[in-house]
Each structure stands twice: as structure tokens, then as C-alpha cells.
Amino acid sequence: MKTKIPELRKARKISQEELAYAVGVTRQTITSIEIGKYTASLPLAYKIAKYFNLSIEEVFDFSNLEEN
């Protein structure tokens, strides 16, 4: 699943470590989500979106799910 987390982080000058700590996961989890190796659970997606003051759809791209 594609995500806008790297762009959002860079725009706000936030490191993966800081985001990870704020949402209660490890840095490796954020890395895996950013490169699309791991799909975040709904509660984690919600926490990440809330951290950036955005909706889940604005952070995560669900277009490939809609195609299925």
C-alpha cells in the first residue's frame, strides 16, 4: 500500500524515530510502512493520520484496494 508518510514527515521535518515514538511503534515498522513492505493496521493508520492532523485517506492510498 502506498503512503504519503515520507512526504509528510519531510514537510514537517520529523524523523522516522520521532513519528514511531509518537504513535507507539518501532522505527522499523514506520520504515516498512513507508516502503510498502508492511500494511499498517487500522488503529495504527488512525494514529498516524491523527498525528499529522489528516484523515486516513489523505495519508494512505487505497486505490489498489478499490481496483480489487
Next chain:
Amino acid sequence: MEDFKKSIKMRVITGSIFCALILIPNVALTFFVEGSDFTELVMGFLLAIEACVIVLLIKYARTLKNEEELKNLYIKETDERRIAIRTKAGRSGLSIVFGTLIIAMLVSGYFSKIVFFTLLAVVLFTSLVMLMTKLYYNKKI
């Protein structure tokens, strides 16, 4: 976080009890059993387990004193990716072990009855445990 703190405290208590319990067979082996290579091997094994538990206990005791470290440990233990990895690794590991056991059982059948029936018992027990856990989580989730 308070619940996690309680669970760490509980781990320290159970770990300490475990260490004390391990000392009993070690003392018994030292003073009441005639020393042999095998008893020394068992004692070494017990001491190694005890050392590992003590290292863990020290780590947990230190963590309990530091809120930052406690949060880091909480994140590490509840991280959903790590949980997913553990679940997947456990599942595939069990499948490999189960498959290997069946192959070993079939091959051993040509050479030794005792080994065949021992492995059969292990396979049946593993199947039973797998079935029971599946039923449990089917009801739980």
C-alpha cells in the same frame, strides 16, 4: 502503561521464583548425586538457564526504574509488525517442524519400531495441540 508495569513486576517475581526453584536440583546434584559427566552436563545446563533468567531479571529491574526505558520496552513488545513477524515465523516454523517429524517418522519406520512409535506420539501430540489452539482462538477471536 500501568498494566505493563504490573506485568513487568510479575515477570520479575516469577523469574525470581524460577531461579530459586532451579537452585534446588542444582544443590541436589552437587551434594546428593554421585558426580558423573552426565550430572555435570545437567548442572551446566541448569546454570546456563539460571544465568539467562538473571540477565533478564536485571534488565527488567532496571527498566522498572526508568520511565523512558519502560516506554521503549512497551513499544518494542507491543509493536504490531514484530507481533506479525512472530506469528508468521511461529506458524511457518511449526509447519516445517511438523513436516520434518512426519518424514523422520516414515523413514525411521524402516529401521526402528521404538523410534517410529515415539515420533508417532510426538506427531499426534503436536496435532492435538495445534487443533486445540485453533479451536481456542476460533472461539476467542
